[in-house]
Amino acid sequence: MAGVRQFDEQQAYAAALDVFWTKGFRSTSMLDLATATGVQRGSLYHAYGGKEQLFLRLFEQFANDFLARVADALKPSDPHEGLLRFFDCCIASITTGSPSRGCLSTRTAVEADPGAVEDAVRKLLDDLEELVFEALPAAGLTVERREAARLVVAHTRALAVLERVYGDPARLRETAATLVSALVR
Template sequence: MAGVRRFDEQQALGRALEVFGTRGFRATSMLDLAAATGVQRGSLYHAYGGKEEIFLRAFRSYADQFLAGAAESLREPDKRSALLAFFDYCIRSITLGRPSRGCLSTRTAIDASIEAPQVEAVVRKLLDALEETVHHALTTIDDQAALAVDPRDAARLVVTTTRGIAVMERVHHDREQLANIAKTLVDSLVQ
């Protein structure tokens, strides 16, 4: 039947996301995506329109899952525990696999922002939502712990530090070092 997709869309998008995570947005070609998904290039073009559209579909699903996990990690009784759990979640996410997969949103922000405004926009949306998630936790956890800075500034600093941690992981590949960076920031923020 014409117009009917003959492949598992979730599986294909998951495999495409793996390719983008490994190669980066810019270096990934439609041939790479066809090989990874097992779907012919023409079928991918017909179903999605091109590389950017495939990335956007796959990234939105990834972002939703990541944000849900981040929000869950922040459900702790005190700010210090919540932030440490959040950083642990982020560090686990970027250090998965052998070799570790790194951070898709950080890599994409560096790799694609100039040439692909829609890609830049979905990364910005994820980071803004992540900041909002952290801010919400910092303003709703009632543990009497004071923050060294305004909760909005703290949330922005926490999210920015996750991007720095992602870069340091690419350089040092040392999970313990990443955890120490996070702990140092949390010790500085929560009094």
């Protein structure tokens, strides 16, 4: 039947996202994606337009899922506890797998040329900053609220790098806890 996808789109999305996450945007080819998804390259091109368009679709879904998880972690609570849960959520995301896959958004940010992919990462970071900002109290911080939110988001990128170097989730949690203690009175 013309126009009807002959493959399980959610299964293909999961397989394609895993390839991008493991190899990075730049190193992933359409052949890699076709092999991982079990979908012919021509069908992928027809369904999504190309590698960048497929990545952008996958990244948007990834970003929405990730933002929902961190928003839940930041639910109204003691700011210290909320930030610790936020960082636990971020650390879980980058240490999943064996070996761990690292941070999709940080890896993509480092590889991305100016354009739609870079814009998608920027949107995720901006949305993440806004979630943190909204969760922080107006008082009780050692720095201004907006700067605290930016520092927290910047620290998530630092944790992604430390994960690649040390591969030690306990060390990441200790580093995050130190930042939280420095920010929240």
